[in-house]
Amino acid sequence: MAFVSACTSSPSEAPKASSHEMFLTDSLKKVVSVDTVQLHEVTDELTLNGRVTFNQEQVARVFPIFGGTVTEVHAEIGDHVRKGDILATIRSGEVADYEKQGKEAEQQLIIARRNLQSVQDMYTSGMASERDILQAKQELSNAEAEAKRISEIFSIYHISGKSLYQVKAPVSGFIVEKNINKEMQLRSDQNDEIFIISGLENVWVMADVYESDISKVREGAPVRITTLAYPGREFTGHMDKVYHMLNEESKTMNVRVKLSNNDYLLKPGMFTNVYVQCKASDNELPRIDSHALIFEGGKNYVVTVDADGRLAVKEVDVYKQLSRDSFLSSGVSAGERILNKNALLVYNALNAD
Template identity: 35%
Template sequence: MIIPIKMHTKYKILSISAALFITGLSLQGCHHADESQEKDTRFQVTDTLLNSLLTDTVKEASAVSQISLTGSIAPDETKMVKIFPLVSGVAQDVNVQLGDVVQKGQTLAIMKSAEMAAFTKDYVSSEADIRNTKRIYESTQDLYKSGLASQKDLEQAQSDYQKAQAEGKRANAVVSINKSNANGYEVKTPLSGYVVEKNLTSNTQVRADNSQNLFTIADLSTVYVLVNVYESDISKIQTGDPVKVTTLSYPDKTFEGKIDRIDNMLDPDNKVMHARIKIVNPGNLLKPGMFANIQIKAKSGETLPEISSSTLVFDNNKNYVIVVDGKAKVHIQPVEVAKTVEDRAYISKGLKPGDRVIASRQVYMYESLKD
């Protein structure tokens, strides 16, 4: 069949238009397919994902402040004794040195003392007097029963015997307190611990009326940390506040304790208030005189929402958390941190008590959600 030129031209145009339309539909279909594929590959939060993550519930808590102070280690006064001489004499054998460990009852030094000889003489004489007056008292009793001694004689004999007994007890007490052996007067320790002070050497002349002690023995199983508290920090601390202590000698070891005492007066020279911290000293590592750094967790009196500091995400000089809205719903929440103390963060803006935040893989979720 022969088609006219005009008809042929028109048919050709329609064919081309139809082809372009079909091509357009194909391209549009491809475009929608790409969008669908792109949408499917975007990050989505599912119940399964949420259930696999840890969450932290925001709590309302009294905010604490961390105060840094310095101090020094000192012996526990309730477990420390100062040893004074009870007699005069000359030191012969000093058996311990400063820092030595001693046991209760151990001899620290021997002294030659004329006074000890007199004490021994008194004790021996008192024992002899007791035996003599007892014999006389018993004989007088027999004579009184036979009518050969008067009531007065019996009472006198009884009185002499009682006096001799009293003197014997005194002499025995003196000898017991002032321990001695064949070598002389023994200076013993009544406490197990460390020799933290020593003021005696061999051949030193010692007087009983001297105000200086010979030795100081301290049990270091517990020690004190003496702290100077500045006026600006006085209102922030109180007895019972938990404390962490570190020293130059053991920089990687932390000792924990509590404030045991706070003085009620300022030091007039340094304008500081003294506080005392009691610390258990395992292995007697802490020694008197050591320098100490003290971290005190003190209550600030302010109540703020509290979360674990590990839940925070820091980006572009701001802090964020991932808040759980409900089932399979989360969002990025900017927050303002009032203060961070150890592993706890106190939030001034952005969260309220009861909110739940993601506490694991939160950085991954933050990067996925912010795109």
């Protein structure tokens, strides 16, 4: 704490030569962190406006199979449903027709079985031919096929009897849109979905790129994403798709980032800042954390740590400064160690009278 209380350097004064030495002690290590300078290809950072949207690969749109009257609605917007859960129950005249066909098919099957048994008995007594048996077997086969067809329709359309059928969730996910209410009348030719279900384990972040910046973006570029909802937290990913078309009204091009969202922090509709890392030049320069830079008197400084733990102030020239990293053209070399946390406190202590 002694070095903290000595922070009296005036912002308008250039740093003075230290009148005493300071070392990286064990107690000081608790409040600072040390990083090793490394060479990296010089990059730039493009800031884009983005928004969280559903992953369209995980969206399921649910339509009514038959027209009718909605008797029950079992899901609301925001509910999490599993595949096979009942979303709504609908009473339909078309379902009643299938139920009638089902009963007729059952009766035809019973008749066909009895007819075959009768023909076989007659054949045994010599009153029927093999042709009669083959015909009876064919009628039984047709009756069985019709009964199976009706049974599969009941299973596919979730017909539950009494002219009712159930609308079930085709996938697991969240109800993100609902266009159905109890007692609502549905037409058989309705083209609008009654539910939209989407999984939120993965989401898309769509960002807009202005025409002047199109040459700076590429598929696979690393990105950082921040939101107003979670200040100080970053989501990282890569640009997985560039849409090579411009919106005629906004004159912007869309790019997409897929993000894992297992904790459901990112909600569709959220606005985001998307920071895209793009290539600036082929040069490799020392790269440091921007928090390690100290600006005073129109110059930039860093605090270095030598092999013996001795702390010193060095002036550096900044080639390019980004929100997170800075590239230096001179002052430090690759392999040197610098402070990148609470460096200003140590800097002030080193330059105190």
